[in-house]
Amino acid sequence: MKRGVSRRGMILGGGVLGLGAAFLPRAVMAQEPLKVAGIYTVPVEQQWAGRIHQSAEAAKAAGVVDYSYTENVANTDYPRVMREYAESGVKLIVGEIFGVEAEAREVAAEYPEVAFLMGSSFMPDAAANPNLAVFDNYIQDASYLSGIIAGAMTTSGNIGLVGGFPIPEVNRLMHAFMAGVRETRPDARFQVTFIGSWFDPPKAKETAFAMIEAGADMLYAERFGVADAAAEKGVLAIGNVIDTQADYPETVVASALWHFEPTFEAAVAAVTAGSFAAENYGVYSYMNVGGCSLAPLGSFDGKVPAAAMELVAARQAAIMDGSFTVTIDDSEPKSS
Incomplete structure (x- = not known):
């Protein structure tokens, strides 16, 4: 669903070199890039989704992740897209579940081997979804x-x-x-x-x-x-x-x-280390951590x-x- 838009170059251009440099040590050590997927209900030109997308693209350019994404996904179609990515071998799925909280958490429970990092208005539930962490732009x-x-x-x-x-x-x-x-x-x-x-x-x-x-x-x-x-x-x-x-x-x-980079880097590191858990990644949006x-x-x-x-x-x-x-x-x- 990729499409050309007037502001995309502006949103995706800033910060890529800096993030790539930050990820380089990990890229050198990694056996192979981590398979990551992004699922967005809006086009990636939208500012919120754009910051996530930019971070993932930068990590991809640095050789840390193998990133693909789908944009403009309707809430009614969101669980299907989650399942498709989970069954394709993706190890980390990043997205937004504000309008599909219950359904998305049900899908996450079906794929315990996949890490889900989701924008959400609710806190993580380690008992029901130990593989689903939440975040938002707490700026x-x-x-x-x-x-x-x-x-x-x-x-x-x-x-x-x-x-x-x-x-x-x-x-x-x-x-x-x-x-x-x-x-x-x-x-x-x-x-x-x-x-x-x-x-x-x-x-x-x-x-x-x-x-x-x-x-x-x-x-x-x-x-x-x-x-x-x-x-x-x-x-x-x-x-x-x-x-x-x-x-x-x-x-x-x-x-x-x-700056979504601290959030994304922390999640990728946790998945790579096998320590990803149901946590609140929103704190990585605070100023004192960049x-x-x-x-x-x-x-x-x-x-x-x-x-x-x-x-x-x-x-x-x-x-x-x-x-x-x-x-x-x-x-x-x-x-x-």
């Missing part, structure tokens, strides 16, 4: 820092947030972002909307337009399409998961980046107030040394 650290910048850059104090679904993983990023905003703009007001889709750029764009009409001059682009609306209307935006500033140099001030970062300001370098950037630097240092912890709030955020 609240970087989201919080991007909020500090957003609060310093908004003029109206009216900020719009457009998300996919109000699941815990998304909710915590939005709450972290809003907490960061309040550090530099205590009186900020928020418009929060979920579009009910993980990949519907036109709907996200229209939702963002409505927020701008209602006074927002800063947008949190949790979904594709939001930055397009911001660019067209001349307001600012904060990116999520990937760095899109090259596409929106006058619009995207900062981005909270997700799972997330704040993107360079690029064209906005020098335009963000110095006091805000000093606060960002101080908070980041505190996050890294463990003296400051970003509050995790998985409840659904509301407009204020």
Whole structure:
């Protein structure tokens, strides 16, 4: 189901050399590449799936894994694709089971010799599925820092947030972002909307337009399409998961980046060592292990107030040394 898309080169290009270098020692020692499969309900141009796909492709280029993937898999078809890969000799399956939790866990139980690393809203169950570990982009650290910048850059104090679904993983990023905003703009007001889709750029764009009409001059682009609306209307935006500033140099001030490499490397190492278990791999997305970062300001370098950037630097240092912890709030955020 591979298809050419306009943003794919951008998503898949960054970070490959760095990950390849990190994997080289393992590649030299490995008897043969580990067979890995990715199963995605969205196209790999979508930012969340794209970060996973990029990491796997980099490991493949380094000779560590033999990676194949299927994208745009409907939830109703997901168990079938899981079984096909499991029966083909794949040793590690990476994917997302947010909309097919029960069925996916049943499949995992049928193939105890296969390791499943799945994006999920629920914790692992070692008793029922000792071979299924979970993860998600727990990048609240970087989201919080991007909020500090957003609060310093908004003029109206009216900020719009457009998300996919109000699941815990998304909710915590939005709450972290809003907490960061309040550090530099205590009186900020928020418009929060979920579009009910993980990949519907036109709907996200229209939702963002409505927020701008209602006074927002800063947008949190949790979904594709939001930055397009911001660019067209001349307001600012904060990116999520990937760095899109090259596409929106006058619009995207900062981005909270997700680095899936630590998660993927840990899983591959565990499978190779025969120690893969039902664990929460979400912790590999934290900033102090390299799972997330704040993107360079690029064209906005020098335009963000110095006091805000000093606060960002101080908070980041505190996050890294463990003296400051970003509050995790998985409840659904509301407009204020």
